[in-house]
Amino acid sequence: xxxxxxxxxxFWLARYGPYRATAPLREEIDADFAVVGGGFTxxxxxxxxxxxxxxxxxxxxxxxxxxxxxxGRNAGFVMTLFGFEPSTTKxxxxxxxxxxxxxxxxxxxxxxxxxxxEHAMDSDYWFPGFLRVATTPAYAxxxxxxxxxxxxxxxxxxxWLDGMAVREQVDSPLFLGAWWEPRAGLLDPxxxxxxxxxxxxxxxxxVYENSPVVHLLREPERFVLRTPSxxxxxxxxxxxTNAYAxxxxxxxxxxxxxxxxxxxxxxxxxxxxxxxxxxxxxxxEDARNLVHYFRLTPxxxxxxxxxxxxxxxxxxxxxxxxxxxxxxxxxxxxxxFPALRGIRFTHRWGGPVSVTxxxxxxxxxxxxxxxxxSLGCMGHGVSLSHLNGRTLADLLCERQSDLxxxxxxxxxxxxxxxxxxxxxxxxxxxxxxxAQDRWYERDLEP
Numbered sequence: 001x002x003x004x005x006x007x008x009x010x011f012w013l014a015r016y017g018p019y020r021a022t023a024p025l026r027e028e029i030d031a032d033f034a035v036v037g038g039g040f041t042x043x044x045x046x047x048x049x050x051x052x053x054x055x056x057x058x059x060x061x062x063x064x065x066x067x068x069x070x071x072g073r074n075a076g077f078v079m080t081l082f083g084f085e086p087s088t089t090k091x092x093x094x095x096x097x098x099x100x101x102x103x104x105x106x107x108x109x110x111x112x113x114x115x116x117x118e119h120a121m122d123s124d125y126w127f128p129g130f131l132r133v134a135t136t137p138a139y140a141x142x143x144x145x146x147x148x149x150x151x152x153x154x155x156x157x158x159x160w161l162d163g164m165a166v167r168e169q170v171d172s173p174l175f176l177g178a179w180w181e182p183r184a185g186l187l188d189p190x191x192x193x194x195x196x197x198x199x200x201x202x203x204x205x206x207v208y209e210n211s212p213v214v215h216l217l218r219e220p221e222r223f224v225l226r227t228p229s230x231x232x233x234x235x236x237x238x239x240x241t242n243a244y245a246x247x248x249x250x251x252x253x254x255x256x257x258x259x260x261x262x263x264x265x266x267x268x269x270x271x272x273x274x275x276x277x278x279x280x281x282x283x284x285e286d287a288r289n290l291v292h293y294f295r296l297t298p299x300x301x302x303x304x305x306x307x308x309x310x311x312x313x314x315x316x317x318x319x320x321x322x323x324x325x326x327x328x329x330x331x332x333x334x335x336x337f338p339a340l341r342g343i344r345f346t347h348r349w350g351g352p353v354s355v356t357x358x359x360x361x362x363x364x365x366x367x368x369x370x371x372x373x374s375l376g377c378m379g380h381g382v383s384l385s386h387l388n389g390r391t392l393a394d395l396l397c398e399r400q401s402d403l404x405x406x407x408x409x410x411x412x413x414x415x416x417x418x419x420x421x422x423x424x425x426x427x428x429x430x431x432x433x434x435a436q437d438r439w440y441e442r443d444l445e446p
Contacts, residue, residue, distance in 0.1 A: 044389025
């Protein structure tokens with residue numbers, strides 16, 4: 001399996017500068033807890049395990065380097081959106097669970113905020129709030145229904161802004177209104193994941209990079225995880241690989257990797273920034289099924305991602321690049337912001353996110369209570385993954401908490417079918433989502 005290195009293409013990974021990974025595992029060691037995956041979920045799990053049981057030996061095994069996957073390549077939105085759409089969660093799981101999920105996400109945002117402040121993490125983090133914008137009347141109706149669904153059941157801190165109010169914040173001719181939520185932040189994901197590694201290591205966690213698990217054996221009293229040059233014998237295990245979970249037979253049908261893509265402009269000069277009028281530098285997402293998400297970077301580049309996804313066949317994990325989607329995104333930047341016509345694009349990259357059949361996260365026990373897993377961040381995983389790590393730690397420490405009692409923890413996951421049905425189903429779902437988006441946008445100029 002060829003997993004190309006995104007360092008040269010991904011702005012965040014390239015911008016961070018030279019990174020010295022920790023040495024790979026080169027011996028056989030014993031541990032109380034082994035965590036597979038060095039992204040937000042895995043490092044958060046390890047950190048919270050060590051906080052809960054300071055005397056325990058906690059080991060993290062990362063196949064490449066921390067942040068190689070989605071944790072180092074995402075757009076950096078610390079947000080409360082759960083799954084794809086509140087109405088979808090309501091349809092599948094009911095109102096009470098939809099509201100409970102939103103409260104979990106509010107707590108997830110607060111968890112990132114707490115970690116950054118408590119440990120003085122150098123993550124280029126700020127807290128400007130979030131706009132979910134409507135670009136057609138149908139999307140405005142979708143957003144307003146979602147706001148009513150939540151606020152009618154006690155959620156506070158979300159309000160509807162009309163078109164004039166939104167354009168006073170960010171001036172795009174497409175914006176007809178927006179979901180406004182102050183409880184949202186932005187960060188540099190590559191800096192943050194490496195800072196999260198620093199924080200975990202400072203508590204005594206051992207992190208081994210370039211240490212892929214090539215064989216996993218479940219024994220009555222322990223797990224044996226073999227890497228190319230060593231092994232870990234652990235009492236308990238956390239699989240925190242998300243989209244890369246397909247490499248583990250017990251997990252690979254519980255989710256599929258779906259590739260999302262991003263483009264980035266050159267830094268905007270003062271004249272262009274003034275025309276955009278992006279007053280508070282909020283993170284922005286639209287209401288499409290295949291969303292656009294966009295933000296400003298600390299050096300005033302405009303990042304835009306989404307618009308479409310790439311669905312792989314089989315176990316392919318090398319579909320980071322999609323020139324057709326890049327071209328679509330570059331055109332969409334100008335469609336949203338006509339003043340940026342002629343802007344130069346400097347970076348284009350992509351990567352996989354984990355998607356479950358019911359479009360909501362899945363975490364819980366695997367086989368027995370000695371092993372846990374987390375899947376299905378659905379592209380909204382920066383805050384979610386941090387709190388999921390805390391939840392996994394509670395499960396492994398056999399500590400019942402309000403987190404372990406949330407409805408999507410240890411739920412029965414409907415698996416994806418095997419190939420080629422899985423690929424056909426994935427393309428069907430993508431096609432239906434695109435068709436609905438086209439219908440909603442039928443009156444927009446191309």
